[in-house]
Amino acid sequence: MVDVRPVGYVIGQLLAVFGLAMLAPMMLDLWEENGHWIVFLESATVTFLIGVGMALACANAQRARLSLQQTFLLTTGVWFVLPIFAALPFWMGATEARIVDAFFEAMSGLTTTGSTVFTGLEALPRGLLLWRGMLQWFGGIGVIVVAMVFLPELKIGGMQIFRSEGFDTFGKILPRATQIAGSISVIYLGITAACALAYAAAGMEPFDAIVHAMTTVATGGFANTDASFSAFGPLVQYVAVVFMALAALPFVRFVQLAAGTAQPLLQDSQVRLFFGIAGVLVAVMVGVRLLDQGQMSEAAFRAALFNSVSILTGTGYASADYMQWGSLAVVILFFAGLIGGCAGSTACSIKVFRYQLLFKAIVMQIRQIHSPHGIFAIRYDGRRVGPDVLSSVMAFFVVFVVSIGVLSVLLGMTGLDFTTSLSGAATALANVGPGLGDTIGPAGSFVSINDTAKWLLAAGMLVGRLELMVVYALFTLQFWRR
Template sequence: MLDPRPILYTLGALICMLAAGMILPLLVDVIAGNKDWEIFMLAMFLTLTIGGMLMLANQGTGDNLNLRQAFLLTSLTWAVLPAFAALPLAFSELNLSYTDAYFEAMSGLTTTGSTVISGLDNAPPGLLLWRALLQWFGGIGIIVMAVAVLPMLQVGGMQVFKAESFDTVEKILPRAGQISLSISGLYVAFTALCMLFYMIAGMSMFDALAHSMTTIATGGFSTSDGSIGHFDSFAIDMVTILFMIVGSIPFVLFLQILRGKPLAIWRDEQVRAFSKLTLFLCFSVTLWLVIWKDFSPEEAFRYGAFNIISILTGTGFASTDYSQWGGFSATLFFFVMFIGGCAGSTSCGIKIFRFQVLFKSMQSWVNHIVRPNGMFVPTYNKRPITHDVRSSVMAFMSLFFATFIVLALGVASTGVDWITAFSSAGTALANVGPGLGEQVGPAGNFSGLNDSAKWMMSFGMLIGRLELFSVLVLFSPTFWRG
């Protein structure tokens, strides 16, 4: 029988931490003289009360989780926290329905970046900061989950990143705590550095703070409906590109650099592949804009590189309406959104390493067909790729695209056109942000979708962020039978 008490205790602690995060936007609204500070006060009190009750009711139940408890806690955390994070949005002067507020909060915590809010330029500063904080919290949570939890749960080939000195699922929470301490400082430092660069490039302190949080989290929420394009600054675009890439690189590699291994990043196969792919895409889009769209080389690089990197990393910022570039760009951006950055970063999507495992496995199989008596063992970072890793990756990718088709058909059944349905499903499952077309493209938002589509997309964001198996395993009767 599954014991829910350790799960509820940990969930209560996380809810209390979310409540504490409401203090900052509350203070910002007080300073700005905005009455929404009262909403934050009530939401914080309600959230803290429920979180505290869960902790007190389950105190002393232990902090060690078995495999089933870890799966359930992971899914519950990312499903329940948006329900509380939505409260300030639902009762604010924006007059959002709870469906819209939950969609926005889920988009924030999963660092997706899709929004239903119009008029961001005139929105209360506390709410703008709250949206940025949600993505910032989600970013650090994703890193810890990807480094400490998913490898232990052997989700989608993530076991390839399992630390050799840490093999037992029962130690997930202590391990997560250790990793949090070391990575959080680095995460804060990168955020502060990004904020400083933004201010030097011309942003106000408030805009720099909000955008630094959403950039390093590769989230994409902005303080303006025009996103980064609102600032119309080459310097700001370049700062954004730099830190979108930083957020898409495994943070444990940055820690290794700080510990005296300066070549750790370049020695990692995943980072090398990500770097080569980024350069290739930037060069291709820039060249295409110069030849076919009559852009100057500087404009082509500025707008082409920015937007393709934003989509590749799953950040979702936009510096211009790239949907107006024609069918080629729309098709390219649609496929690129599924790739994502590196595992162990704040980036999203399928992840580079899974494509590497897939291609290496295919190469090994082709070599075996040509030379049946030969021994061909695919390797990753100079280590053999085991059969369970290969099977797990292939199962993940098959399930990913099957889920994408089902989700797209579900969104299409609500009455939207096929471009909107497929790009909405893709951007939700890959946690990218903007879709394609006039309605949900970089110049629009998701407010025009009906409530059914928004709930389906919220579920898509959840399972996409948690690597599918972490959530879908809960629908198996075998899981509940133990």
């Protein structure tokens, strides 16, 4: 049986910090004198006290090293427990959300999915809007740390190719995570600040600039208004495109860039492929719009650019209702959401490097068919990639697609139509945000779907954000047996 106390100790500590973080929206609501601050004080108190209590209760089992099982439990545990407490302000606050809606919104925030069940966002107390932004921002950096430290060690979905050389001894995952989080968070904060300044310079008011910077850099997609980015001018939208793209790059490259070496960023093959895919996608979408309308205004170009990048990076902002762009645009954007950004970014979905490896694996298959006794070496960015990594990536893809299928059927069982079920499953598992169709499309909202579907989608977000296998591994008997 796994000793869960070391896991409880870490989650307790994180919860306590999370409780303290709720003081930021509290201060804002105090400053705004809207009387809503009490909600955050209460939420903060509950979260902080339970966190401290949990940490203290588990303190005697504190370990410097976590076992493999405990690492799995910790990763899933954080993304399961934090949303429960993150939901408190939505449940008790001005949104007066029911438990399912509050939890959905919190999970959508912390997984950087960005699907929202709230409407009339403009009228919400600013503390709540800030809290939504903070959830995505925390989720974003959490995901980078998971992608850089946890997934490579847990050998999830081929992420082991990103295992850093100097870190071979298993068990030091917590000190390593703290160290990485430290070095990344400076960059993360820096990019967020740059994004906020750029938004402000482009004409956003300061509060919106800060919150949208948070949800941009996290490729989260929560906006402060129901109109999402259609509420903002051209310059703001171009700024968003730049920062959405930056947020989909591996953050470790920015750390290296800050240290003075641009080489790793420029030579990273997934970065190049990402920009290649983005270029092709935007060109195709511009072409589609041009054929559709017969001419191309700057506004039409910008709409094609903005929404393509938004979906490809899994951010999920909308600057137009692209459901009106004809079937081809819809089909393309559906599959673009299944591509995603680079590993080690805040972007989600299957990710560019997996497609690279899948392509190599399939080419190797075909070569193997031709030369049954040939031995073929596969390299990725100069490093040799073993067959175990390729299997791991292919298994990830299979599990991802089968999960979309199963989740679609489950959503269908709750009464959603075909397009809503399928695109809802995909958008949740890929943490994109908007789905297709009138209900959950860019012009729709998740508010109208039934509660069971909301629980299912929230589960899908969690599973997708943790690259599926981390969560699924917990459901094996083998996991608990020893």
